[in-house]
Amino acid sequence: MARPPAGPPLLHQDRTSATRLIGRTLLIGGRLFGSRSCTSLSGPPGAAPVVHRMVEAMSQLREEKVQLQEELAALRERLALHDSDQQAASTQLQNQVENLKEKLISQAQEVSRLRSELGGTDLEKHRDLLMVENERLRQEMRRCEAELQELRGKPGAACTGCEHSQESAQLRDKLSQLQLEVAENKGMLSELNLEVQQKTDRLAEVELRLKDCLAEKAQEEERLSRRLRDSHETIASLRAQSPPIKYVIKTVEVESSKTKQALSESQARNQHLQEQVAMQRQVLKEMEQQLQSSHQLTAQLRAQIAMYEAELERAHGQMLEEMQSLEEDKNRAIEEAFARAQVEMKAVHENLAGVRTNLLTLQPALRTLTNDYNGLKRQVRGFPLLLQEALKSVKAEIGQAIEEVSSNNQELLRKYRRELQLRKKCHNELVRLKGNIRVIARVRPVTKEDGEGPEATNAVTFDPDDDSIIHLLHKGKPVSFELDKVFSPRASQQDVFQEVQALITSCIDGFNVCIFAYGQTGAGKTYTMEGTPENPGINQRALQLLFSEVQEKASDWAYTITVSAAEIYNEALRDLLGQEPQEKLEIRLCPDGSGQLYVPGLTEFQVFEFGHTNRTTEFTNLNEHSSRSHALLIVTVRGVDCSTGLRTTGKLNLVDLAGSERVGKSGAEGSRLREAQHINKSLSALGDVIAALRSRQGHVPFRNSKLTYLLQDSLSGDSKTLMVVQVSPVEKNTSETLYSLKFAERVRSVELGPGSRRAELGSWSSQEHLEWEPACQTPQPAARAHSAPGSGSTSRPGSIRRKLQPSA
């Protein structure tokens, strides 16, 4: 029988063929046993048919026997084939196990080789080397430090100065640099140590795993070989037992499949182990690379250390050289110094000899000096006493000097005041000569009409050293004005009159004089000009003065004083002493061609009596008795020198102007408004005249108002003019005060020219002649020049202003 070709001992193929075999065997068995049972049951008792059937059965059995024999042969053949397959498979397994063993052995060898090559020994060696290197560097450092210390301690080092210290500093720098590098090396060493430790640990782990793998492999191997042995035994026993072959074949087939499965498992495990080995190899390779880089690093470090050592060596050499040169310098310097010292010593010795001889000659001088010193000492002891006496005398001298100085000061002050007076006089004289309008200011006291509160506070101050200065605080701003004289609220009527009396008396000498009071309503104009019965003002005092002056001169001069009183109310001039006070008067030029003005029909009283109170006053919001008209008191003094016949005429105009309040502020309306408008118009006309006079214009607009027309004589060159600007001190009136003071300053700068005296020999002018008879020729008491109702001696002095009833 031909054996089937030995195929690959694959488990799958074997399993299918074995299954087919078992199936056929069972089929054959079935028939076999089936036919047997049939034979035993169906034997007929007849001969022929029975024999026939038996023969048939026999032949059938023979066929079947042949068939079975063939099948058995085939089975045997197949069994032999199976045996050879199994043998091949086991051989293959054995080969595989052998291979694995070899591989394991080689791996173990490789591991041991790696261990021997790269393992702990080399790394440890490397580490040891680094440690040794480190130790050597430390020793080097210590040696450098010791040298440095030694250099510092050397005596010559101190005198070498800054060069040595620079060298030392350099060395110190190098040393610190080396220390730094050693520290870095130390760090790297510790890192390497750590790395080596990690690698050693990993290697031990790999070894352990390899050992485990080997043990597993050995176990597996043993198990497989045991099974193989079992399989062999089974096969042998199968071979020995051929009759129950079917069962055995089946068992073998089952066993064979299990074996195959185990084989495949062991192959898979083998695969896994191989992968692990490959991985371990990879790890080992990486470790090798790391070790390589560590080697390189170590080599670099070594090179650096060698470089530093060389540098240190060089620095050390340099330092030694420097020290040597310094030592030489020092020795040289010492020698030079020594030589110099010897020379100097010699010179000193020589000097000493000279000094000794000098000393001998100086001894007598010293003796005298000692005597002097003793004398001085005695003097010094007595010095405090001397000093005290000197101080006393000096103090006395100083006291005397101070007294002298203070008396001098007093004298100077007196002189200064005198000079001041003189200056004033000179100024006044200058003013007179220049014909300036003199301007004085008078500040009234705060009255209860001013009210209370911040509006009634004082806004005017004075200069204590200069009585011509007035300060005004207007809206928080201080403004100063300089006038000819400023009277504070404390000034009396007499004080003010004293200032103007010289001016008044000059009209006895034939001068025209004009005094007018200007200012805001309620600022005190009437008070200054008229005053009160108890405390009269300029008007009354002027008349009194004139009368007393005239009386004093009565022996040589015959004087006549006449008085007229007029008011300008709403631009109408009215006679306050006439019979018809409502009659309007006109101002005319004198027909004598003198250019003088006169008022025809104006009542003129001779003697010592004057004006009745026919002055227009009215209530306003500002002043209960506010004057709404300009009031004029005209005093004419005519004199004749009894011996020479010289005649003089002086006119004194005393004007109390109406209040310069603003229309809006006064709250006036109707007839009061008209009054205010007229007053303002006349005052602005006065301003225009002043402006024209200041700027020396050819035309002065005197005729623009009755007031300026009437005052034309007083405001032109023939007259001596004085303005009293009345000032309210309170805060609420500062705007008006400012305006008044500005106007006053403007008026002050007007130059009218020196006043001229009206004196002439011969007759009076026709007008005067008509009105006056000289007292020398017919001496009589005061006589009326012009008849007027109510004439006669009205000796009661009083206000020349009259009061009109509000309804008038």
Ligand SMILES: Nc1ncnc2c1ncn2[C@@H]1O[C@H](COP(=O)(O)OP(=O)(O)OP(=O)(O)O)[C@@H](O)[C@H]1O
């Ligand atoms: N120097 C002063 N001492 C005391 N009282 C004064 C002084 N000056 C003015 N007065 C008082 O102030 C008030 C106003 O004064 P006065 O009537 O003279 O003002 P005025 O300027 O004439 O007013 P108007 O323009 O309205 O006539 C009066 O009561 C007056 O007595």
